[in-house]
Amino acid sequence: QVQLQQSGPGLVKPSQTLSLSCVISGDSVSSTSVIWNWIRQSPSRGLEWLGRIYYRSTWHNNYARSVEGRITINPDTSKNQFSLQLHSVTPDDTAVYYCVRDVHGTYNSYDYWGQGTLVTVAS
Amino acid sequence: DVVVTQSPLSLSVPLGQPASISCRSSQSLLYHDGNTYLTWYHQRPGQSPRRLISQVSNRDSGVPDRFSGSGSDTDFTLKITSVEAEDVGVYYCLQGSHWPPIFGGGTKLEIK
Numbered sequence: 096q097v098q099l100q101q102s103g104p105g106l107v108k109p110s111q112t113l114s115l116s117c118v119i120s121g122d123s124v125s126s127t128s129v130i131w132n133w134i135r136q137s138p139s140r141g142l143e144w145l146g147r148i149y150y151r152s153t154w155h156n157n158y159a160r161s162v163e164g165r166i167t168i169n170p171d172t173s174k175n176q177f178s179l180q181l182h183s184v185t186p187d188d189t190a191v192y193y194c195v196r197d198v199h200g201t202y203n204s205y206d207y208w209g210q211g212t213l214v215t216v217a218s
Numbered sequence: 219d220v221v222v223t224q225s226p227l228s229l230s231v232p233l234g235q236p237a238s239i240s241c242r243s244s245q246s247l248l249y250h251d252g253n254t255y256l257t258w259y260h261q262r263p264g265q266s267p268r269r270l271i272s273q274v275s276n277r278d279s280g281v282p283d284r285f286s287g288s289g290s291d292t293d294f295t296l297k298i299t300s301v302e303a304e305d306v307g308v309y310y311c312l313q314g315s316h317w318p319p320i321f322g323g324g325t326k327l328e329i330k
Binding site: 141142143144159160193201202203204205206208209210211 | 268272310319321323
């Protein structure tokens with residue numbers, strides 16, 4: 096059974112960096128058959144896909160246009176986890192953030208979700 | 219980007235009665251491999267979304283058979299044959315055939 100356990104601060108000041116981690120159990124961040132994603136949810140934006148990372152001999156990333164240039168998703172193979180960094184945040188980045196798994200070949204059909212982390216951007 | 223529109227925004231259904239939710243896409247979701255990547259999720263208050271159905275009509279393990287998905291091209295439907303109390307919450311569709319993946323705005327189901 097795959098489990099995704101998120102951690103990170105719930106309050107970030109404007110202009111600073113939002114950082115979240117997602118520890119994976121029951122699967123591997125380096126698996127070549129899955130893709131690891133970050134999705135957020137807010138009343139104004141609904142559910143919004145932010146970005147993903149996957150390993151196919153080398154690491155690959157894709158990011159949403161809405162956050163490209165401010166987002167970084169990295170793997171940590173020693174801890175079997177992946178992380179999200181969102182730089183230069185504004186109150187508009189306030190949302191519940193989820194780490195999510197996608198199986199290769201299912202084309203963005205997310206089967207396992209983390210518990211969600213409410214991140215508030217405020218001074 | 220593809221636009222995904224759900225309707226209605228909310229519905230109130232008596233226990234034991236059927237419910238139907240529509241999901242429409244601005245472009246055909248038929249992928250060049252012949253599959254259609256349309257997924258349905260259910261989210262209870264305070265919980266993460268749970269996948270119910272993938273590729274239009276494939277129920278996930280453990281999902282009751284009162285849930286069914288149908289449709290093709292740009293028009294899709296999630297049906298509940300007999301609503302139970304545990305079905306309350308918000309239902310979302312997700313298109314994965316076009317980049318980037320886009321969720322519908324959600325349909326809130328409550329018990330009348």
